[in-house]
Amino acid sequence: MKILFHDKFLLHNVDSPAEGAYRIKEFTDIENTYVNGEPFVQLVHTNEYIYSVKQACYANEIVAEVQLTKDSYEDACIAAGLAVKASLKGDFAVIRPPGHHAGRETAAGFCLFNNIAIAAQKLVNEGKKVFILDIDGHHGNGTQDIFYDSKEVLFCSIHQEGVYPYSGFAIETGKGEGFGYTMNFPLEAGRGDKEFLDRVDKAIKRAIEFEPDVIGVSAGFDGYEKDRLLGLKYTKRGFYECAYRLSKSFKNKTIFAVLEGGYHDDIRPLVESFIEGIEIGGRPPKARFNEDMAIG
Ligand SMILES: [Zn+2]
Numbered sequence: 350m351k352i353l354f355h356d357k358f359l360l361h362n363v364d365s366p367a368e369g370a371y372r373i374k375e376f377t378d379i380e381n382t383y384v385n386g387e388p389f390v391q392l393v394h395t396n397e398y399i400y401s402v403k404q405a406c407y408a409n410e411i412v413a414e415v416q417l418t419k420d421s422y423e424d425a426c427i428a429a430g431l432a433v434k435a436s437l438k439g440d441f442a443v444i445r446p447p448g449h450h451a452g453r454e455t456a457a458g459f460c461l462f463n464n465i466a467i468a469a470q471k472l473v474n475e476g477k478k479v480f481i482l483d484i485d486g487h488h489g490n491g492t493q494d495i496f497y498d499s500k501e502v503l504f505c506s507i508h509q510e511g512v513y514p515y516s517g518f519a520i521e522t523g524k525g526e527g528f529g530y531t532m533n534f535p536l537e538a539g540r541g542d543k544e545f546l547d548r549v550d551k552a553i554k555r556a557i558e559f560e561p562d563v564i565g566v567s568a569g570f571d572g573y574e575k576d577r578l579l580g581l582k583y584t585k586r587g588f589y590e591c592a593y594r595l596s597k598s599f600k601n602k603t604i605f606a607v608l609e610g611g612y613h614d615d616i617r618p619l620v621e622s623f624i625e626g627i628e629i630g631g632r633p634p635k636a637r638f639n640e641d642m643a644i645g
Pocket residue numbers: 485486487569571609610611
């Protein structure tokens with residue numbers, strides 16, 4: 350699992366104390382990967398919506414709490430492109446803007462285009478089944494809405510309850526052909542690795558029955574104990590162990606990840622911890638982390 354990154358992502362919504370460029374400034378030593386994802390964006394979003402986003406960026410409007418510029422549009426296209434590229438060989442796309450709150454025709458919660466949904470839809474169009482595990486601390490409502498009536502995509506979200514976007518209840522399970530192909534695991538504020546990993550196990554159990562061809566992770570790191578927006582208490586070890594469990598459960602499958610949220614200065618070490626957990630042959634969490642950090 351390689352990190353895919355482009356330093357142009359630093360040009361979007363630069364000074365925001367929330368979804369600002371500070372989040373990814375530790376990645377600038379990574380070699381740039383450029384893919385213009387614009388041709389893929391329409392796999393999920395309507396042409397009218399894409400046009401409206403482009404116009405808003407060129408007009409420097411504020412949308413979804415984000416100060417847009419023309420760099421924002423280019424970044425949104427590269428972000429979608431790197432998500433698609435990550436899904437081919439199982440890489441980690443460290444991208445901005447994030448995507449999982451964006452619906453087919455709606456920008457929301459710092460998100461313009463739904464990067465993981467675009468990558469997943471491309472795989473579905475190629476006849477593949479995709480398991481999306483959304484571990485961002487917010488509900489992945491955009492991704493859920495996009496695939497709510499699909500049985501080709503199993504969507505599972507683990508998130509803090511009672512916060513933005515105020516959805517993601519356990520009773521939301523899909524509709525029509527997609528009934529039973531959406532799972533939500535809301536957690537109370539203050540919950541940590543133990544509850545997080547218990548829900549990861551439940552999602553994996555369902556996903557094994559589903560028999561996905563590809564696994565995509567909406568990897569947000571705002572469930573982390575140092576996050577400024579949310580009250581969950583996941584640790585570095587929790588992200589490692591989540592990745593380790595996925596890797597162990599889907600040994601011969603492609604597992605890719607795209608960055609979503611995370612509002613603190615530790616995104617780089619958490620991404621690295623996640624990647625370390627994914628790598629086949631990685632050490633079991635007990636060997637990797639000392640007993641002092643053992644979860645209880
Ligand atoms: Zn989030």
